[in-house]
Amino acid sequence: MAVSSDSPRRKHKVTVVGSGNWGTTVAKLVAENTRENSDIYEEDVQMWVFEEDVVVPSDSPHYDPAVGDKPQKLTSIINTYHENAKYLPKIPLPPNVIANPSLVDAVKDSSILIFNLPHEFIGNVCRQIKGHTLPSARGISCIKGVTVTEDKVELICEYISEALGIYCGALSGANIANEIANELWCETTIAYNTPPCDLRGENGAADGDADGEVHRDARGKPSKVQLTPVPLDYPPVDHAALHRLFNRPYFTVSMVSDVVGVSLAGALKNIVALACGFIEGHGWNMTAKTAVMRRGMLETIHFCQEFFPETIQEMTFWESAGWSDMIVSCTSARNWRYSKMAAERGVSLHEIEKTELNGQKLQGISTTKEVMSFLKARGVQDKYPLFTAVEGIVDGTFKVEDIPVLFRRQ
Ligand SMILES: NC(=O)C1=CN([C@@H]2O[C@H](COP(=O)(O)OP(=O)(O)OC[C@H]3O[C@@H](n4cnc5c(N)ncnc54)[C@H](O)[C@@H]3O)[C@@H](O)[C@H]2O)C=CC1
Numbered sequence: 001m002a003v004s005s006d007s008p009r010r011k012h013k014v015t016v017v018g019s020g021n022w023g024t025t026v027a028k029l030v031a032e033n034t035r036e037n038s039d040i041y042e043e044d045v046q047m048w049v050f051e052e053d054v055v056v057p058s059d060s061p062h063y064d065p066a067v068g069d070k071p072q073k074l075t076s077i078i079n080t081y082h083e084n085a086k087y088l089p090k091i092p093l094p095p096n097v098i099a100n101p102s103l104v105d106a107v108k109d110s111s112i113l114i115f116n117l118p119h120e121f122i123g124n125v126c127r128q129i130k131g132h133t134l135p136s137a138r139g140i141s142c143i144k145g146v147t148v149t150e151d152k153v154e155l156i157c158e159y160i161s162e163a164l165g166i167y168c169g170a171l172s173g174a175n176i177a178n179e180i181a182n183e184l185w186c187e188t189t190i191a192y193n194t195p196p197c198d199l200r201g202e203n204g205a206a207d208g209d210a211d212g213e214v215h216r217d218a219r220g221k222p223s224k225v226q227l228t229p230v231p232l233d234y235p236p237v238d239h240a241a242l243h244r245l246f247n248r249p250y251f252t253v254s255m256v257s258d259v260v261g262v263s264l265a266g267a268l269k270n271i272v273a274l275a276c277g278f279i280e281g282h283g284w285n286m287t288a289k290t291a292v293m294r295r296g297m298l299e300t301i302h303f304c305q306e307f308f309p310e311t312i313q314e315m316t317f318w319e320s321a322g323w324s325d326m327i328v329s330c331t332s333a334r335n336w337r338y339s340k341m342a343a344e345r346g347v348s349l350h351e352i353e354k355t356e357l358n359g360q361k362l363q364g365i366s367t368t369k370e371v372m373s374f375l376k377a378r379g380v381q382d383k384y385p386l387f388t389a390v391e392g393i394v395d396g397t398f399k400v401e402d403i404p405v406l407f408r409r410q
């Protein structure tokens, strides 16, 4: 039964937590949408920037001879020139993207938090903002990775949810940031389960029928997180509202409910992408790569079924977050490109990350380590020969030509 309410009077304030290659791209597209949907969103989008000093190169249109090679604050460059000269150069940002070096200030009063930074930094970020976010805020994680604590594997969106006491969904897909920043068309997938306490009935009123329904975690169990409902004077946060926030003519969003499939497909494909780069760098070609991609997808699905059997939906692997991301990541993304370079040059991936990436991160390196430590703690690593091979190649104990042998052991 619907409980009467006034229609929403407030607008959602949006913050993007992170400002790397993908963080800045998502801030751009979201800021375009907040401007076009200013009935429900505040136009300005806060973007938290991990502050650093950046030298603007002399061939940049923003080079100021009066400043010369003197380093400038990245936030100041972004807010002055509306360009992230370090992580997304040559892409004009809408002026309503506001770079903020203070994490606590950037999330203050925001009702929608978009987490978009390399997964290794999320723990520290959550520790800093805990207690400073609105209790009724809702999150979307665009991060591709997992957290592993002792022998537990956790989705990043669930980690955020537990750390901050808010509900958090996940966005993942076949998405190369530079292409989307240049407005070249692609698809993505957002997994979001509107919590029962946020369901609204007729006329936008709270849905009394939802009383008694419990919010469930990624394993289908009643969630330990005590959620504060989105207040009725805010527009609802549901599939329609999130579609309006993320969908662009060049960025087609599909809304689903499988946070496990979307999150884990996005995290584990980075391990497979490393394998494909090693293979190509070794001199093997597309036939070997497709064998590895097929095995990688099997191990990904097996991982989801083994550790999240209650909620995984296999159709998710046919979304952008599934096969499409596997293909693009193994043929044109950074984890593939730089593992190929490492194999060609005969140097370690860590070395390549340090010398070639200008501060960007290869998520596959830490994800491989974390996933393998979790599998080994459970004694089930032999069921995952491809993931095992990648760990061995990264740490130098296996060679690329060991991959077929490891597969045969299965
Ligand atoms: N770049 C892409 O094409 C895509 C990336 N993703 C995912 O998005 C997530 C974010 O990646 P990107 O934006 O590409 O990052 P990036 O690799 O371009 O940049 C690294 C970021 O980490 C920040 N950083 C460095 N040290 C830090 C610290 N101690 N604490 C907090 N932040 C620190 C840097 O300031 C920079 O913003 C990753 O999980 C990635 O897998 C997902 C889809 C596409």
Ligand SMILES: O=C(CO)COP(=O)(O)O
Pocket (backbone or CB within 6 Å): 144, 173, 174, 175, 176, 177, 273, 325, 328, 329, 333, 334, 335, 336, 362, 363
């Ligand atoms: O997730 C991505 C493609 O969908 C980007 O992957 P990289 O981090 O390897 O560039």
